[in-house]
Amino acid sequence: MLEIKNLTKVYDTGTVALKDVTCTIPDGSFTVVIGLSGSGKSTMLRCINRLIDPTDGQIIFDGQDITAARGEELRKIRREIGMIFQHFNLVRRSTVLTNVLSGRLGYVNPAMSLFNRFPQEDRDRALEALEQVGLDDKAYNRADALSGGQQQRVGIARALMQRPKMILADEPVASLDPVLAHSIMEYLEKLNQEQGITILCSLHYLDLVQRYSTNVIGLRRGRLVYQGTNEDIRNLTDADFKDIYGEQAVRIGTGSITG
């Protein structure tokens, strides 16, 4: 279970990206964060694995205080939380296999990894993970030789290598076409349902939200303005919508969102 308590982030520039956000992400849930661009979705996800240091507040993951963790302790927490990115963030010049294996870096003997040596067990597991995302034939290709959808699947495989309890996904499908978007989301859904991995994902398209999420969090200008289940999203009222997307926002379609 991930508990976020009074999370506040003020950037050096003075931008208040998150303001007093408190919420709980239940274990095994597929939680989606929605909100306008600039509402603080990425900031929130990055605070969770401390790619960004929060200014104030607490994040508790399985009883461990992430915000207080340092060094070794922080790395141990990070390796239990996988992350996938909008722009995949693969090391483009390395092979697919190396990219996937780098998901094990938090576990392996640091000295061995410096020479790009991974235990056979990890290599087998990497190939297995690639098989899971349907890319076992591309293991020795360079990462930049893959299409966007394939790269995102490599990103998922890399996260899987961490044997994560939770996966953070920051707009994982925003740079993919709708068909690919669904296929990626289906992979995430499968991980969520079959392996019980908690997914915390930010999304822009309400149809995807409706189709894949179990829980939804709405952010607006850094504040938590909405919290509900998938059921609630299907019955999202105009008032709720305006809460999240602002007074001027116009909903396309009526009643529920098609998806």
Added chain:
Amino acid sequence: MSAELPPELANMQQDEEGDIIMNPIRERNPLVTAAMGIVPGLGHFYIGRPVAGILYLISGIFMVLLILWVGAQAEFDPFGQMFARDVERYLGIALLQYLLIAFAVLFWVWQAAAAALKTAGRRRAAPVVGAVALIGFTYLLGFQATEVDLEKFITEFPDTFRIFTLIIWPWEQAVQRDEILLTAQTNWLTPCAGDPPEQTREGDTWITLDPACGEIAAFSLEEARVVPGTQLTATGSGFDPGVPVELWWILQSTDPDVPEEEVEDPETPEGAPEVEGFIPNLLVNIVPPPPEEEEEIIDVDAVAGFASHPPVYNADPRIGTLANPEDFEDGQTGSIEIIPNEEGMFEVTFGAPQSLPTPDEGPYTYVWQARQTEALSAPRISDDFRLAVDRMVVTIFQALMATSLGIIFAVPVSFLAARNLMFDNPITRIIYYVVRFLLNVVRSIEPIIWGVIAIAWVGLGPFAGVMALMIHTIAALGKLYSESIESIDAGPIEAITATGATRLQTILFAIVPQIVPPYISFTLYRWDINVRMSTIIGFVGGGGIGQILFQWINQSRWGSAGMAVWLIAITVSVLDYASSELRKRFV
């Protein structure tokens, strides 16, 4: 053009750019303004343009200082002689000074007029004139400061052309034919003490001296002249008829401090016999026979004025044999040739020469050696060419070592100088600034200056060159490398960090793969520069081909220098091509 002014400034005026002018100019009298222009800039102060005024004032002061400085250049050393060049220079400076003063006056009038014209309501007061005046002033000064002398382009050309042809096509120097010498020698004692050395007439080729001992010529302080040495008659036999014979005169060392082996001297004539225990290469000058002398046995006694002009010793073996006796009379620095008769014999009489250093205690034994070039060996690659190739190889290795050692230091340094790696934390941020600063300082000092420092540090030779290049390489590559780190994609760094990797793992997995191609490319580029620089670093003593090239240029051995230049050009262009080809594969 003027914007609407707020009410409190409504009575202010604006100039064409919309700036507010403190004192509206139309209220001023142009004549007063012009009068104030006597002090540069004051007129502009008066019309309410203090910035322009200050600039004019500074420019004026600057011009006056420059004129004074140029004047100071004309004062030459009162104790030195005044050469034609100095006169020319003096006149040049005087002319320049007048021109500068003319410009200064122009400037002065112009600034006053500009201020006055502005008062009179004409706003754009001839800025072009001022700009032209300033540019003219600058170029005049530059012309003088760099001593541009266009005349020399023409007058010095013929000499240069000769040198130039030697450099353009130096390959005659790449081959040499050695002299095969026929020699004979005998000993001679000075002063006479005990038994004089025996003069034997044994073997096929021999030489004897009569008398076998005597005095050498010496400079007498009391008489303020050279006191001639004993008259000697050298007789030789067994030489090739008609082929010139040189007479060499060598002090046999009796002093144990004098090293036994010959001093390494690249100037030693090819084929000179390596006689142990000799101070090398004292070449004797023999008074020439009169040109009309037809006798087979040359009697130098017959030459008028011989007694008062003893042969002088010549320490410069490069001069070699002079073909013409007249040369000897002019320079008194050559030796002459003795031509043996049909039986291969000769006899020549001369005064014992002067020796430097004059041995003040004796007796000393000298070896007299008669040398005849019997034949020339088959052509072979010359020593200079071998030396040049050898040094070129050294130079390439210098560049290699400097580049490799440079990389070893530059890689870690580049991480410390990368903003994106060092900026999250105040301590590392300080390190970043310090490293950046050091890199900029070191880089701004030319490798040649580092060469001088390195020589003071590790002494003359190739290592100094390597060090100089290495230091500059660290700074230059450190900068380039760190910039390529700064331009990498931050995404993978985040992704790898998020997996729980350590900082070092993050560098190795997220940063290194991204920076390897630019690093290789920059390194090749630097290696290219280092090859070029290492050819130059020798000029200050950093070893390699530059050092030998510098030596040859100083000795006016243009042919050999030309070979070195060619080798440098060939090597640099080959490596240049190779490195650009290689770079293409990585970018």
